[in-house]
Amino acid sequence: MSGQDGPSMRDSGGSKYAVRMDGITKRFPGVVANDDVDFAVERGTVHALVGENGAGKTTLMNVLYGLYEPTEGTVYVDGRPREFDSPRDAIDAGVGMIHQHFMLVDPMTVAENLVLGVEPTKWFGLVTDEAQAVADTRELAERYGFDIDPTERVQEISVGEQQRVEILKALYRGAEVLVLDEPTAVLTPQEVESLFAVFEELVAEGKTIVFITHKLGEALTAADDISVLRDGRLVGTVRAGETTREELATMMVGREVLLEVTSEPADRGPETLAVDDLVVTDDRGVRAVDGVSFAVQAGEVFGVAGVDGNGQSELVEAVTGLRQPESGAVTLAGEEITHDSRRERIEAGVSYIAEDRQHRSLVLEYDLLRNGLLGGQTLPEFSDGRLIDWGRTRSFVERVIEEYDVRPPDASASARSLSGGNQQKMVVGREFERDPVLMVASHPTRGVDIGSIEFVHNRLLDLRTEGVAVLLVSSKLEEVQRLADRMAVMYDGRFVDVVDPDAVTEEEVGLLMAGEYPDDYERGEGEKRATTEDRPTDTANID
Amino acid sequence: MDNPARIDRRAGLAGGAVIAVLFLVILVPGVRQLGVGVLSVLDASYVRSALRLTVPIAFAGMGGIFAEKSGVINIGLEGLLIVAAFSAIAVLWWLGGTTGALALAFLAAVLASTAIALLFAVVCIDFKADQIIAGLAVWLIALGFAPFGSIIIWETVNSPSVGTFDPLALPVLVEIPFLGPALFRSTPPVYLLLLAVPFSWYLLNRTTFGKHLQASGEDPKTLDTAGISVRKVRYAGVLISGVYCGLGGAGLALNAGQFIGGGETITAGRGWIGITTYLLANYNPVGAFGASVFFAGLDALQLQLQRVGGVEISSTLVGILPYVAVLVILGFVGKTRMPGAAGEHYESED
16 A cells, blocks of 8 residues: 555645545445545645445544544545544544543533643642643633633533633644544534634644534535545545535435335325424423424325435424424324323324334343233223233234244244344334324435345335325435325425435435525425524524 | 522522421421430430441442442442441451451441442443442341341341440641531540541542543543543442442441441441432532431431430431421422433443
């Protein structure tokens, strides 16, 4: 490898590239997360790494940061090959990573966090020189124009400020290259703007920045260069000034032909689910769903596409009864269920395939018999109101195991002992066979092997034929396009548009997923919401 | 936005008021019987006996702070006190009651308690046992083993009297009116405690080790990423709790001069009260010391009133006060905040 480097490349500080990753392949059991990726970042530039969820962005950056060891390939920092065993080695080499979840001790002050592990000391190293720590923090903050009080506790400052503390922490440890994993995901629009201003300051000081994003607009605004990853491969690197959203969207989503829809649309029945102007806040109190309205008929699959974290989870939780909405209404077959409990909704026929099956759908220590009952313990088929009818439960579970081909076919096996695909088949079988009125399927094929994906897809379509209303949420665009009769694209808590999945191109959907409207785009039925002129008001809603 | 310091003070006042009310409810009958004579029992000898009773509670409490701040909840403090008390008396009995033997017995007690704490640390930190269960095990094992050892050595659960620390009057200081005889004619464990309080506060709040201890209990992953071994910091926290309980248990036994193995043993739940003191004080060693003085002071007052005025106040009633107070504080005042990762195992990714 080093033979390819000119002599200047190996000179300390003489390399044109602050970071160069050569032929990086990272395999996990059964998955190739990065496939022969060549990635280079010029010194003193801002470089955006974009791609869909699961494209391998974070894996690539974790390789750079020493969290993962690459299966193949070499990482060069400053023109010299590096092998990192741990994040500490990476920071010693001048690579600092700012994770989505900040590495800060909340009850400690900004200055204490900044110096943690590398404290300036006095009295033979026994005592932290707090005055020095505060002075260092203040000096560093002033140098980069951050308005931060070093003596404030981290838990008392805003998320945007916490992110700056993280940046300062990396700089304090001598980082020359800063890697930020989706830094804008947790920020308000105003904070995003000032983050980009910070990028400019840092670059002016000679630092190099790599940031991961799936928002094309941000990449175009803040970056000098943009690299696009898809399915673990690097599609290409372009100059931000020489590309367009359309080009990026095409690179990001790809040109693969969609799989053909395998079944004809079913006969639609009456309106089963109606969601009216729903507002839901997330755990941090931020509006995650910001006034969404839609209806799903019996015998219809209504798909919600979008990049993760744009409010889909909260929407699903409000529909299934796991989260109370702030306002708006959820109606099931004409009955309002907005404030009904999860149990009442199960009894009313709302089945739910959760995105995180291990946390929400299964008790891993339970055997399949008890997992098959889970949630249905109050239904009349399984219980007389006081005692569970284990005989009927067993015959139900055995039927699910057989019909859904769960392996091993043993009701006494623990859920933990099953593979991910078989766990999912068990959940899908349980939820489908309870004769639902409404099926809420959230990322039903996440982490499932190809064979099981086909199976789950076909069962969902069967359910539609049987006249069940299906609400399908997935970040896999292909999945939603294939299965849905109508498709909403969700961005920033709202439906950007509701479209006919067969009538739109991947590029158009890619842009919609990034909250943008393609040029000359004629909107579908979803004109209820969010025009670009609305944008300033919705920023005001976020606190 | 409310100033956090002001919230703290408000919460502290509320807590203090609650405790004062409880105090009156328990003491009023006694005070009425005693009339104006109540003040006469609050003399220098009362303060000295209160401080002697403070020793095991405060040491256990401060030790518990170190363990829990590091992220390991050590509810075995009571067990460590028992181990230390028993070891101190057993070693002293074996050596005979000379002055040098007292110091050796003291040291042996600290070593014994620290050894058990080390075992607890290995089980909790390296083998990832449930901290609460392991802590209970420490207590139950000590509760069973100490009387058993007594029977083997002395053929009864209680040891004979083997000798105590003599009060040590500090020159000059003892001449200060009231304060002198109250504070500076005490036994060595009391002096040790008075030194340990500011030392603990300084260690926790001003030293680099203290910061690492706090980070280890709040957010071990962040500490690990910063290049500090969470394992070592947690070991240190638990071992300090062992040393402190050793000092407390030895101080208790060597002030009394014997080991009592019957019932809940000589420690009589003081390790548990130690836990309540640091919860009341929100993990501040100075506050924990204050709470210890208060609870020990009530205990001493109850004894003193019996001795001087022949007034009976139920010692059981006085004994439940710490627990009632901690329930009230935790339930209604809600100022106490446990370290974010206390009780959670941490596995380094390296």
